Amino acid sequence: MDGKLYLVPTPIGNLKDITLRALEVLKSADVIAAEDTRNSLKLLNHFDIKKTLISYHMHNEQGKSLEIIDRLKSGETIALVSDAGMPGISDPGSVIVSKCIEEGIKFEVLPGASAFTTALIHSGLDTSKFSFRGFIPRDNKGRNALLEDIKDHRETLIFYEAPHRLLSTLTFLKESFGDRKIAACRELTKLHEEIVRGTIGEVIEFFKEKAPRGEFVLVLSGLTDEEIESDKRKAFEDLSIEDHIRKYISEGLSKKDAIKKVAKDRNEPKSVIYKYSTEI
Structure with a gap:
């Protein structure tokens, strides 16, 4: 029987934010894979948890992922923790998750601090x-x-x-x-x-x-809507009204619809814009 991987979120600062379930999993795991074993050891010591730690970080995740997969296939239960927060968020936890899916190995993600x-x-x-x-x-x-x-x-x-x-x-x-x-x-x-x-x-x-x-x-x-409107204005502020009308006509609008759109863009009455269209 394959073992099981648990992704265990750890506190992002205040140690009281660890969940009861996270502590339960850390205490029952055969091995804990940690982003920084020294950092995780402080957490484990605080809660009086004595477990074997192995390193698993962004510089060794490919090789260590294979080791973890082998351990899981041999029936071990492994808890994966990052330095703080949810494993897999801006750290290599996502790599081992992908490999577990490829290998058909069970894993569970515990909710917690992020x-x-x-x-x-x-x-x-x-x-x-x-x-x-x-x-x-x-x-x-x-x-x-x-x-x-x-x-x-x-x-x-x-x-x-x-x-x-x-x-x-x-x-x-x-x-x-x-x-x-x-x-x-x-x-x-x-x-x-x-x-x-x-x-x-x-x-x-x-x-x-x-x-x-x-x-x-x-x-x-x-x-924001204000920035979008500002960008629109910048897009045509160097265009003459005639060229603005021609731009929309070249994009497939009828002359009438182009006048409407230019009037809306420039917040001007259609009658004003129309005067510039007579030679187009």
């Missing part, structure tokens, strides 16, 4: 639609690819960031999206938890005065 959902609620921004994007790439190529992918998203955007890159990332976001609303959430559930809300520019100024410390979750408002 930094990005905690930050989303703290932000006060729209929670009905959101996109979690993990860490923003450090290189320009990766950042530009990300920007191209998310620039037109209306949903709330969520990122992780380290303190030494915070100001650089906030500057990138302001240059890319304008001065949108943002919440910078640090040290969630810990003693020095802090939520800084405002425009990106205001948050930049705050952390210029107060050096950023701890791990951050950034929650950014999505594309």
Whole structure:
């Protein structure tokens, strides 16, 4: 009989946030696979849990995944934990899940703490639609690819960031999206938890005065109706009214419909726009 893998969320700060079921699984597992065994050992010692620990992180997940699969096939029960929060979110837990599915091995995901959902609620921004994007790439190529992918998203955007890159990332976001609303959430559930809300520019100024410390979750408002209208205006502000009408006609609209659309774009009466169409 194959064993079973449990993905066990651990507290993102306050150790009291661990669930009774998580403790039960950690106590009953044969082996605990940890992103950082030293970090996980502190958690286990706090709850007086003595278990064999093996490392499983982003630099060894391919080889270790095979080892874990072999252990599961031999009948062992394995608990997988990350440094904090839900395994599989911005860590290699997703790799072992894929391999378990390929091999037909049972696994179970326990519910529990997650930094990005905690930050989303703290932000006060729209929670009905959101996109979690993990860490923003450090290189320009990766950042530009990300920007191209998310620039037109209306949903709330969520990122992780380290303190030494915070100001650089906030500057990138302001240059890319304008001065949108943002919440910078640090040290969630810990003693020095802090939520800084405002425009990106205001948050930049705050952390210029107060050096950023701890791990951050950034929650950014999505594309607003005002920004969409502004982009529309920018798209035709260099066009004459005649060229604006011609643009829509070239896209397949009738002259009448083109006049209507230009009037709407420019917030002008149709009679005004019509005067510019007589020579078209």
